[in-house]
Amino acid sequence: MTSRRNFLGFSGMSAVLSTVAATSAQAKSTVTSETNMSNKSNKELGYNPVHTPNGWTLPYTEKDGVKEFHLIAEEIEHEFAPGSTAKCWGYNGTTPGPTLEAVEGDRVRILVTNSLKEHTTVHWHGLILPSGMDGVGGLSQPQIAPGETFAYEFDLKQNGTHMYHPHADEMTQMAFGMMGMFIIHPKEPEPIDRDYCLLTHNWAMHPGTSRPDPSVMVDFDLWSFNSKVFPAIESIVARTGERVRIRIGNLSMWNHPIHLHGTSFNVTGSDGGRWPQSAWRSESTEIVGVGQTRDIEFVATPGDWAFHCHMSHHTMNAMGHDIPNPTGVNMRGLEGKIRDHLPGFIAMGENGMAEHQQHIDAGHHPGPANTLPMMTGSGPYGPIEMGGMFTTVKVRDDIAPNDFSDPGWYNPPAATIAKRISSNPNYGNPPRKPKSG
């Protein structure tokens, strides 16, 4: 018997487990990463520029000793990964907006043009500046009306990993993707070979829709680094032995325990700049709280190393959450009954969820339009079964200093790969804890 309650439950599950068949190949990014668009050498710049995977750095012009940047707030067409695009809001054509980069002691002028249909402002998150430059609409300045351009101008009195975002209809504008990073280098160059920055975010892109839903508080569908989800997040590339820093900012609605495999990194800084070495902590996972930034540093060792948020739902793409648990449920005969009501229904999850990606990759069932599968991506050994905030740190012995291009998959020495030694389910005699009593 299929009660109405069960029927609704299982059709909900079907929607969850049968999201659309998008490509499971490693996706190519549609946004070209640009690190240094000023055509100046690092020496002329006075710093080693930060690299924003899937993003870019905003060029500036120098006028009377002031570095002038120009942001434009606008609606954009954004691709989270091939198979999911949305109308988002961002700056200068992208979400996140371009990374701003300058040096402690600089005077900066930042023009902000509002091309939205409602007012906005920009708050310079974590910066020490005059109260009237802090960007809180109504409190520190009048709102920037549609069509208007405001100028912010202040001295950079600190260095570190900072962010910017609207402080006007903040819930909506941030939910639509308006945010960016603001990196301030110290006057003295730091001993960092590769400097990356990632901004974390969450999106309520309900299956089949094309705009993020700003009213969602906890139940998000997509979790992103620099507004991209796996498999579209560019790899973090380094040469063996290089000192790598990854700066992580969080303007999402959740805390993210960011985890890197294969190394023990140091947490070395934040919006407070690079901390004294006595304050560094050795970690393998660092929680980046909402509104915080954290810098991690490590020496690159060869391999393909997973780098991801450790909240396991944050490394999945779209899925439903309020569904019956199918694990262990005997579904024999169920498919036929449900197909009377829901043609094409496939019962899944009896033995775990891994078959989800197998079905998707085989093209068995298309899901809602414009919706990424819950788990996706293929590596050299098979399905990676990830989504969301997941990418790889790829370290090789032969990467040129300014080469950020993806080197492909790691080819480890044969003796260093885990391998099958038996297909007998009764192989060996693994000890089990004796039952007591």
Ligand SMILES: [Cu+2]
């Ligand atoms: Cu997370």
